[in-house]
Amino acid sequence: MVLKERVAGFDVGKKCPKSMLNGPCGGVNNGMCEVEGQCVWVRVYAKLKSEDNLDEFTKVRLPR
Numbered sequence: 001m002v003l004k005e006r007v008a009g010f011d012v013g014k015k016c017p018k019s020m021l022n023g024p025c026g027g028v029n030n031g032m033c034e035v036e037g038q039c040v041w042v043r044v045y046a047k048l049k050s051e052d053n054l055d056e057f058t059k060v061r062l063p064r
């Protein structure tokens, strides 16, 4: 399953190598993805926190 909707403006479905739907996997380390680059879910969290919109982060995204 790939998340097709954007979250906080990020195309998580394309940026996360594991296609995580609801936040970072256990492989994130100090904000970095275990595969490559910065974890997109960490970027999503930082952006939503800066917008005081963490309710959006905790919203459950179901596979389609």
Ligand code: SF4
Pocket: 015, 016, 017, 018, 019, 020, 023, 024, 025, 026, 027, 028, 029, 032, 033, 034, 035, 036, 038, 039, 040, 041, 042
């Ligand atoms: S560290 Fe983040 S970007 Fe990398 S696979 Fe895990 S959830 Fe996806």
